[in-house]
Amino acid sequence: MTKIKFLFILFLFCSIQLYSQSEYIIDIKGNKIIIDEGSSQMTSVGSEKTPKVTTTIFYTIKGKKETIDLLDIKEASYGSYRINTFKFDLEYVDKELPYFTLAEHNGFRLISLHKTKINSFSFIIDSNNKIIEDLSLKSYKYKGDELENRARVDSKIREYFGNCEELIRRLDRYKYNNSVMTFKSKFVQKMRKPNEVSKNENYENLNLFFNNPLFQQCQ
Amino acid sequence: MKLKFFLLSILFLSFTNCFSQEFTVLATHYKGQGLDTDYPFKGTFIIKDSSLILDCDQFHLDAQTTKDKSGFITYQYENREYKLQIIDKKGNYNKISYDFILITKTDDIVGGEVSTYYCKIK
Missing domain, CATH: 2.30.140 (Spermidine Synthase; Chain: A, domain 2)
Structure with missing residues (x-):
């Protein structure tokens, strides 16, 4: 006993x-x-x-x-974030880098690397860490090829991770805004117009989706 | 007939707008993006059936609200979804006595952020 x-x-x-x-x-x-x-x-x-x-x-x-x-x-796991490291064999990256995992589904992983102010580097990789899709974005370009690229990135996330309810719900947040903010401070008004609303007509906010690479569990 | 219609309209409007809570924000604490600090932020929080207004000296936010699966009030500002929690709890924060704590949380900003508003009912 x-x-x-x-x-x-x-x-x-x-x-x-x-x-x-x-x-x-x-x-x-x-x-x-x-x-x-x-x-x-x-x-x-x-x-x-x-x-x-x-x-x-x-x-x-x-x-x-x-x-x-x-x-x-x-490697790390804290809060809503998961980090692993992998040696990326790319045109612009040829070393071991930490990456965030945003979602895992059917052997595919949506990942995001350390970003710069100009570019965000995101990929879909398989279970052998082979890059399946390059979802990288240029932060300040919204027209021409980059607009087509943004539409492609949005559709690829939906194609591979369409069953991940919370991830898709979060992706949809970058398409609408139902609040109105009126800035009273003159200091803030120098940076933001009063009643400024983001319509995301040209996927202009899609880079913000990768800005915060939190891990969302697929059901 | 007109009077009857008017009275019915008033009755209908009073039912649809029956829920409204107004709080005076006395102190604010912010945690996120490496900061863990008090903000000199004072204003009014008005919570209605399907909207909320946060009016302070810096900005005025008018947001549509919904409830999530757990019953929390949620609202969206730009690309961020916020959860609002109202805690009916009296206490003291930095020598200011409060009756309610209002907490707004979002994961949609890097690292997540939590704002805590110490309030009294208006």
Whole structure:
């Protein structure tokens, strides 16, 4: 009886340990960092003079504040984000890079790489990490070839991940806006017109879908 | 006949607009994008049946609302979907006493963001 009690307590202890280790970051040196549940925050800040964007993850370990650059991560699972690393053999990238997984379905993964202010790099890859579709976008171009590209990207996501209800619901959010914001501050009015509404007529906001690469479970 | 129609219209309108709660925002806390800070943000939150108004010194937001599967009020501003939670709880925040906490959350901004409004009923 005492043995059963002991085993039960041991099982309970192990379960708690496993549960509490559900949010983690493995850095490029291979160190596994167990982070406090729900403590992570992430921000992407652009540099004024270059197209570079720095993505930083803020987190706490037993209450102590820490940060890590996205490019220093090998693997991670925190909040709504999943990060893995892969050596991309592309025209413009030929090294190991961390990527976010947005969705997984039928052996395909929708992934997004570290972006710049000019480009966002997103792909559909198969279970062998082979690139099936290049969904990369140019951030500030909405006309001509880029407009056709944006329409193609939208349709490819729907083709491969059409059964992922939450992902498609999120993709649809980039098509409409039902709120009206009136800016009173003169400072904000310099940047935004009062009653400015995004209509997304030319998929102009599609790059924002990849801007926040959160993982959404497919049912 | 006209009077009857008028009275019926008033009755109908009073039923359709029966739900409205108005809160005075006394203090605001923001967490997201690496920030974990208090905002000097004061204003009014009006929650109706299918819309909400957030009126403050910086902006005025008029949004259509719906309810999600869990019963939370949701609204969309541009590409972001926000969830609104109203907590009936009295307390003190930074020496300000409040009667309600209103929390808005969105995952549609990198890292997610949470705004907490400490309020009194108007």
